[in-house]
Amino acid sequence: MSRILLINPNTNRGTTEAMVAIAASAMPDHHFAGRTAPFGENMIVEPQALVTGARAVSAILAGEIAEGTVFDGAVIAAFGDPGLDEARRLGTVPVCGIGEASFHEAGAAGRSFAVATTTPALERAIAERVEKTGLSSRFIGSFFTPGDPFAVIADPARLKEELSLTVEAAIRAGAEAVIIGGGPLAMAARDLEGRHAVPIIEPVPAAARRIAAMLHPC
Template sequence: MDTDSRTLRVVLVNPNTNSATTTMMTELAQQSAVSAQITVEAATVNYGPGMIIEPTALAESANAVVERIAQRVDAGALDAVIVSAIGDPGRDELADCLDIPVVGIGQAAILEASAGGRPYAMATTTHELAGSLRDLVHHYGCEENFLGVYLTESAPLELASNPQAQDEELRAATEEAVAAGAQAVIIAGGPLSETARRLRETTDALIVEPIPAAMARVERLLGS
């Protein structure tokens, strides 16, 4: 990494209010960092739902993300921000007002999965966000080889409390995407990272984890 020897501070902001999820995602981001110079800090928004599962909550969380990062900027310098919800709420607004890299986990996952014109898809538990995820693909100009959003049968809150069922249903959604021609499948949700790692062992498709993808993009941007 082409930087000086100081510690690089990357803030991972969780757009929902579940601090346990923030801790899990921050630890994963830190583990994914290649450079020993990077320290990932956790930030949880001050208000909003504990889990974003529908479009209104996703849209409203953008303000909470911007306000939380404004508080962190006031507290001291930082080098990059990761917005750690698959819909990237507040990412565009932060990118417009900060002169540091601001990476959304949805953005990073989409760019990684679609690289080289590879056909790709998403698998997720959040049924009501399927339209928002398709819009995000269009927003980043990566719709040409996108094969769609594949959903679990059960609802997200039900699966969040049943990891085994979550694994099984996301595996089925992933297999459906692969059968449709996907060579890469994004497991669309920051809290779904453990399931994504297990899915890698059961499919020949590239399984894209949004948080490691975001950290890789941050490191490339900081290195430039």
């Protein structure tokens, strides 16, 4: 059984636990060990928080390596993939991010895709991560729930309803698959599956599948 670190670049341990459970459900033959950022923000909603999250990811990986922790791969579990490029430069183990994994899954078979999420301040950062995957030609853009991201996420029923409306807006704009963008949205993403006319892509399961494929290529 492969041991995979799931690194949450924000400080919310509850989010880490939820994402570990979802990853384990998606790939039960792999062991996912959660790690939570020791500093930074409770939720990443703007570009500077991505920078801080990247520093936290680097600190976690450096600490695990220094302690001699044995792991086969790592998942960066924030939608902006903070610290992913730096982690790959370490070259220690395969690493993927939940953002890039969801882009690849959503854009499979030439589908056009969009992101539905709560963080309009990260619109440019999301587009830049899509560009790094080489899928910009299939990306029709990000669509955002109205209101303060913290207030929306604090109310699970409101979050699901507003995300559902945002997904419908993306579909009307031409999306053939819609990603629910964000680690803290993982449970809401699961609840939206099957409620819409196009596939709803959950980033955490997508990353679990992608890291498994990286570790065990056919």
